[in-house]
Amino acid sequence: MNVLYHWEKEHISILVIHDTYYENTGNITVGTSATSLTVYVEPNTVEVKFIVKDGTVLLPGATVQCDGKTGVTDASGEAVLVIGSKKTHEYTVSKGGYFNVTGSVTVNLTNATVNAGMTLDIESFKPIENGNIQMLVTGESVSLDVTSDTTDYIISWGDGTEDNASGTGKQTCAHTYNTSDFHQVEIKNCSNVTYANTISKLSLVAYWSIGDSNVNGLEFSGFSMLKYVGLILKNDTERNYFSSCFSGTGLTSIPQGLFDNCVKAFIFNNVFYSVPITSIPVGLFDHCTEAREFKGAFEKTLLSSIPEDIFKYNVIASNFNLCFASTKITSVPERLFYYCSNAVVFGGFDNWGKAQGCFSRSLLESVPANLFINNKKPSNFDGCFQYSKIKDLPAGLIDNCPVTAMNYFCNECKMNSVVLPSISSSLGRYSFDSLGFDLKYIISNSAIPQTIETTTFSNSNIYRYSIYVPDESVDAYKTATNWTVLAGRIKPMSQFATDFPEEEI
Secondary structure (H helix, E strand, C coil), X not given: CEEEEEEECCEEEEEEEECCEEEEEEEEXXXXXXXXXXXXXXXXXXXXXXXXXXXXXXXXXXXXXXXXXXXXXXXXXEEEEEEECCEEEEEEEECCCECCEEEEEEECCCCEEEEEECCECHHHHCCCCCCCEEEEECCCEEEEEEEECCCCCEEECCCCCEEEXXXXXXXXXXXXXXXXXXXXXXXXXXXXXXXXXXXXCXXXXXXXXXXXXXXCCCCXXXXXXXXXXXXXXXXXXXXXXXXXXXXXXXXXXXXXXXXXXXXXXXXXXXXXCCCCCCCCCCCCCCCCCCCCECCCCCCCCCCCCCCCCCCCCCXXXXXXXXXXXXXXXXXXXXXXXXXXXXXXXXXXXXXXXXXXXXXXXXXXXCCCCCCCCCCCCCCECCCCCCCCCCCEXXXXXXXXXXXXXXXXXXXXXXXXXXXXXXXXXXXXXXXXXXXXXXXXXEECCCCCCXXXXXXXXXXXXXXXXXXXXCHHHHHHHHHCCCCHHHHHHEEEHHHHHHHCXXXXX
């Protein structure tokens, strides 16, 4: 550190200079006694840790450039660069096979962390199908489980190395690469192979094709690096269960015709649970006429829309609970369930006693009044729209359904208006709880007061809105069990036009 003095009579100016700090000055007036001066300096560089991921998977070998400095991520997906403090810097992250990531980071005087998410350019790797089993793998060590009743097949590991089959039946085939880069693996002479997949869930990036093999029964739950699949289920003609088949993978799209040969399939629960797909191909389940359950099928995906006739041929399907929960859909087709005449379940409770329904926690803003018009059997709507974004509950939505359970039906939905279902069973616990401060009114068209619980309208600002009921039933509502606490808000329907002259019922 250098300290420079400038002395002018009793005044001293001090300049502090250091390689890793910004220059700073101080001034002091001296007399005949000892005195001191403190000069604070600020570091001119800070450490910025870049953490690079593909989804939840940490990526080694990514190159990070920022402020003229370059680093490469280690096995933990981290690279630390020392860059100028008190500035905003542009950065670029690159890695073979991935789209570049660019951004900016503003740093002050303390160390910082930047999280960079990379997206694989999967299409750039896609090979031409040639009748072989074809996969894209990653990692320095890759092991395959291969099952065949002959020893004809040959594994080509994509680095110029080939291994012949070591025996019949289930064999574990391992290979070590010089680098952890991507490699195209092929299994040749595969006509007698009935199963082939990586053992590690972090090794498989793409399963391009099962070729001319007899591979069937593939499962990929938790294969977080898996970005692409071809028509790899074409041999599953007798398979019944596809529960969680692709859950937790990194798939961004579903191939057209994926289930076309799966004509005996009847369970699709959680099939795409927590998968970053944004759309559903038209006709995905058209050939699965025996399908019965779609519980959680698309839960926690990135879906923003649903094809109108996605369930057109799933006439016997009964369970749709959580099917579109926690998605990004804002609307649903009016005929979504029109052909599902045997549908029964659109809600329920999870293992921890929490209500979770078909559209709960989604971004759903509106519901067609005829959504369930052709469904004569649904009984369970527990949590169906809980925590969604719907603003208005249309009249008659579930009036033709034999409802036995609708607890938490619209719980925590910030609504503008509600037309209560005209059903014979109870409206349930917390069904219209915490509807927010924008709620203007509730309408009940039932001449006989519906059965409600003490908690049906809990925390719904009952003194801020009016409840309109048939004129001849006002007294009946005001004195009905659990309606009495709401008596001051109950009004005759004839007054609605006066209170809301611009709205129609």
